[in-house]
Every structure is written in C-alpha cells, then in structure tokens.
Amino acid sequence: MAQLYDRVALIGLGLIAGSLFHAMKRAGLAGEVVGYARSAETRDVAREIGLCDRIVDSAAEAVEGADLVILCVPVGAMGAVAAEIAPHLKQGALVSDVGSTKGAVIEAVAPHLPDGVHFIPAHPLAGTEQSGPRSGFAELFDNRWCLLTPLDGTDPEVLERYKELWRQMGSNVDEMDAPHHDLVLAVTSHTPHLIAYTMVGVADDLGRVTDSEVVQYSAAGFRDFTRIAASDPTMWRDVFLANKDATLEILGRFTEELFALQRAIRTGDGEHLHDYFTRTRAIRRGIIEAGQDTDVPNFGRNAK
Ligand SMILES: NC(=O)c1ccc[n+]([C@@H]2O[C@H](COP(=O)([O-])OP(=O)(O)OC[C@H]3O[C@@H](n4cnc5c(N)ncnc54)[C@H](O)[C@@H]3O)[C@@H](O)[C@H]2O)c1
Ligand SMILES: O=C(O)C(=O)C[C@]1(C(=O)O)C=C[C@@H](O)C=C1
Structure with missing residues (x-):
C-alpha cells in the first residue's frame, strides 16, 4: 500500500497511539513515526517495546518536520499540548486528535494553531478498557467507525488524504458536526x-x-x-x-x-414493564434484521 505521510508525530503514547502506530506500519502508510509522552517512564517503555520509530523527549521535537501530528492525550490535556507544539509545526502540516469528545477539543486546540496549518478533529469509535503504551494493537480500528468533524473551510485534498489513512487502517469513515x-x-x-x-x-x-x-x-x-x-x-x-x-x-x-x-x-404495573421491554427488544431485533453488525454502530448512515 502507498505511503500517505512521510513523517507522523504521535503525542501521548497509550492505547490509541500504540494502535495507530501498529496499524500505520501494518499498511505501510507512514515513513517515520515519532512519539512523545509526558512521562519519562512511558517514553522508556515505548523505547523498550519499539513503539514508534523514534521516541523524543519533548513535544516540540516530536512535531519538528512532521506532515501529520495526532494528539492522543486525554481530552483535558489537548489545549496545553496544542499550545506547546504550535510554534514548532511545519507549514502545511495537518494536526488531528483522537479525543472522545469534539466540541471542547476544537475550542481548546484551534485557537493555538498558526495559519498555514490544517486541523481535522477525529474520533475512532474503537477502544478497550486497557491503557498505556503496552496496550495498543494493529487490529483495533478494523471494521470500526472513525468520525471526523472537519471545520468550515477545510481543504478537501487534505481531508481526503486523511480519510484514506483511516480507511487504510481498517476503519469506516464518516463526517459529523461537533455538537x-x-x-x-x-x-x-x-x-x-x-x-x-x-x-x-x-x-x-x-x-x-x-x-x-x-x-x-x-x-x-x-x-x-x-x-x-x-x-x-x-x-x-x-x-x-x-x-x-x-x-x-x-x-x-x-x-x-x-x-x-x-x-x-x-x-406492580406489569403492563408498563412488559410494553417497555417489548419496545427495547424490537429495537435490537430491528438492528439485526437490517444486517447491521451491532459491534459496528453506524447511526443509520453510510460510510463515505
Ligand atoms: N481508550 C479508548 O477506548 C478510546 C477510544 C477512542 C478515543 N479515545 C481517546 O483517545 C485519547 C487517548 O486515549 P488512550 O485510551 O490512548 O489513553 P491512554 O491513557 O492509554 O494514553 C494516554 C497517553 O497520554 C499521555 N499524556 C497524558 N497527558 C499528557 C500530556 N499533557 N502531554 C503528553 N502526553 C500526555 C499519557 O502518559 C499516556 O501515554 C483520549 O483523548 C481518549 O478520549 C480513547
Ligand atoms: O469497548 C470499550 O472498551 C469502549 O468503551 C470503547 C469506546 C466506546 O464507548 O465504544 C470508548 C470510548 C471511545 O471514545 C470510543 C470507544
């Protein structure tokens, strides 16, 4: 498969970053993947297990020369990380994130990004209860949805390339607005x-x-x-x-x-209970009859 980005930076090295690294490598989508996490202990583990091609000791160094930067930290840390990397981003670079919420992340990140840097928020609907640098795996995104919440005026070519990255990592891709x-x-x-x-x-x-x-x-x-x-x-x-x-x-x-x-x-209103449970059972059966794998929610929409 074709390489889509020469250099990718992953900030925060846990379940999602680890899975991104393995999924990108599985499909040959990135040249070099550089990683950074705040704690020295996490960076040491990442070096030991070969998570990322190179682990560096600052967020600034990680994003230096990167074509794609993906923020993989808890949503409450996104704003501070964006402020830290902003002066070091390459012109034309794409910044994205994998946060589980989108409105607050956009509000926290967008104001820090300089002109000439693209921003496309993303959320892979895939995860486990595990966390930390040892928990990622290449198959995490297979047959799962990744929801993108592009802002007005997003460059269509930059968006299409980024969608292709998620598709090549195994995901179905859809767009939604943040609210x-x-x-x-x-x-x-x-x-x-x-x-x-x-x-x-x-x-x-x-x-x-x-x-x-x-x-x-x-x-x-x-x-x-x-x-x-x-x-x-x-x-x-x-x-x-x-x-x-x-x-x-x-x-x-x-x-x-x-x-x-x-x-x-x-x-003792058995009728209310029975009616309620009948309604919820019909919903589950409807999903199965429609041929939708309940492991892969699609909210009644089609992948683009
Ligand atoms: N776990 C899931 O099921 C899941 C699924 C989809 C999206 N997400 C989202 O993905 C993001 C990462 O989640 P995860 O499950 O990979 O978490 P995780 O706890 O496994 O990893 C988070 C990493 O971020 C690092 N970190 C925290 N604060 C930092 C900072 N200020 N600077 C640099 N590094 C920092 C931590 O040390 C850790 O390495 C979150 O925003 C989460 O909402 C999680
Ligand atoms: O399977 C799990 O462990 C999950 O909870 C994953 C799950 C989810 O709710 O489906 C959790 C949070 C994410 O933002 C995306 C996926």
Missing part, C-alpha cells in the same frame, strides 16, 4: 460508561456486606459492566467534564425513564 457528535456519543458511549461505573460502585458497596458473592455469582451482563468500569479514570474524568451539557441532557432523560420503571415496579 451532533457529542450528543450521539453521550448516548452511545459516555452515559453507558457512567451507568457501568455506578453499577459497579453499587455492587462494590453490597460486596462489603455479602463478602465475595457479587464477584462469585456475577452474571455475564455484570461482568461486561466491570470491564467497562475498569477504563482509565483520567480519560473518563476528562470526557465527562468536556461533554458536560450533552451528558447531563441524556442523563436527565435516563433518570426520568428509570423513575418511571421504578414506579412501575413499586405499583
């Missing part, structure tokens, strides 16, 4: 994570009363909750602080529905 992205992700990812964190917290409180029963007898559904609730605390703290409005909107709706179900249980 829509943040609302959709509040429904499909952010609020579900908060519910998992809460449910595991509740079980942990109970576990203290009933010893190890919660762990010993946990069913598959609860085990899935514990996997999600093991996700990186810094990343998720930042996601909720950054996507505050959309998450609170969805959480408000969730709480209303939960109270209605709670009331139905208390008053």
